Amino acid sequence: MSEWTVHGSRTIYTSPWVEVDLVDVEPPGRERYEHHLIKWAPVASVVLLDDQARVLLMWRHRFATDTWNWEIPAGIVEDGESLTAAAAREVLEETGYKVAPDALEPLAYNQPVGGMSNAEHHVFLARDGVRVADPVDTHEADRIEWLPLSGVQGMIDRGEIVAGVAVTGLLQLLARR
Known part of the structure; x- marks a missing residue:
């Protein structure tokens, strides 16, 4: 299986402890969609x-x-x-x-x-x-x-x-x- 393609992302929430992004991804052989990404330290x-x-x-x-x-x-x-x-x-x-x-x-x-x-x-x-x-x-x-x-x-x-x-x-x- 190949890596997913990331076309971009946008932050929908941020605080000193957590950030939530919507990431525009395209899995191999699949349609693009927005996937949630939660970022922590x-x-x-x-x-x-x-x-x-x-x-x-x-x-x-x-x-x-x-x-x-x-x-x-x-x-x-x-x-x-x-x-x-x-x-x-x-x-x-x-x-x-x-x-x-x-x-x-x-x-x-x-x-x-x-x-x-x-x-x-x-x-x-x-x-x-x-x-x-x-x-x-x-x-x-x-x-x-x-x-x-x-x-x-x-x-x-x-x-x-x-x-x-x-x-x-x-x-x-x-x-x-």
Whole structure:
């Protein structure tokens, strides 16, 4: 199969966090049409593992899906910020744990909605977390807990961990052990 031809695009909505475009595309052997494209800044996230084989997870509600689930710290990479600096910043803001950006190990990368978005999720592994403060982003989680890595597969199976970036990172860590 050949690449689709892009004839142009127009932005129909923009904000500091998201842009929605209508893109004039022509798939091979098909008629042209306008396809939605949602553009986001990259997301950086961290699976924080301690010396007791536990992961730091945040229990939170997502209004868009009306879902309660466990997640890993994650957030948008700001302009001019490196992926590792963003990942370390998100851990600190959301959990109060400090991790060294230069000690973060790449764990997973995915494009969660490749058919209609440019979204990129970068997941890092950290092992050096030190609690230094209360979370700044207090709206991010109801609870923050260290949970055994050995129970993560069951939590995913039961739908207790459903966020794509968390599932991707945690399954990748389990596969590497």
